[in-house]
Amino acid sequence: MKKLIYPVLGLALMFSVQSCMDNYKAKYLNEKTLTDDAGISFIKNGLEGGMTEIAASKIALKNSQNPQVISLAQMMITDHSKANNVLDSIKDDKMLTEKDTISGEHKELLDSLQTKTGAAFDKAYVAMMIDGHKEAIDLFKDASDNKNQTIQDFARQALPTIEKHLEMAKDLNASLK
Known part of the structure; x- marks a missing residue:
């Protein structure tokens, strides 16, 4: 024993x-994944932000009569669709299985946009683009120092486009007042 x-x-x-x-x-x-928590957060928040801006821009195509707002919305849909496609491939490459969703806070913003038309819509939409792009710049700047090279490269490549979007939205906002 x-x-x-x-x-x-x-x-x-x-x-x-x-x-x-x-x-x-x-x-x-x-x-379970091939990236750290910061990388997971970046991918998740980047996709959500892109999906929200695409959804808002589709509403803009329906609710706005302003050619400048419509042009901005079309550019947002094109550029954010491309960025989300890249983020989706990074997500798959890093073996992330979370479902892409829009948060309740973003859904509320989208719902409030749906009810607006004319100049009130244009101002609300452009303000949303300004706020969203400010947040995106912070997110992408943080990710440009990520340990994962793929995430780092994507963040650095996308950052100038996001900054350009912010400046365009600010310029449009100034012309709406």
């Missing part, structure tokens, strides 16, 4: 150490 206790204790010790290592790996290496 005494000879059996040592191997059993050894196995128990081995399993407890292994379970601690699994927690360590899950916390620091995220075995």
Whole structure:
């Protein structure tokens, strides 16, 4: 019986150490995906922001009569669709399986846009584009220092376009007043 206790204790010790290592790996290496938590957050927030701006821009095509707003909306749809396609491929490459959704806060903004028309719509839409692009610039600047080279490269490449969108929205906003 005494000879059996040592191997059993050894196995128990081995399993407890292994379970601690699994927690360590899950916390620091995220075995289910090929990126860190910052990368996951960037991809998720980038996709959500892009989807929200595409949805808002589609509303703009229906609710605005201003040619400048319509032109901005068409550019947003084109550019954000391309960016979301790249982010989707990065998401797949990094083995992320979360479903892309628009948050409740963004849905409320979209719902409020649906009810507006004319100049009130134009001002609300352009203000939304300004706020969204300011947030996106912060998000992409943070991601440009990500540990994952693919995420870093995409963030750095996309940042000038986002900054251009912000400036265009600000210029349009000034002309609406």
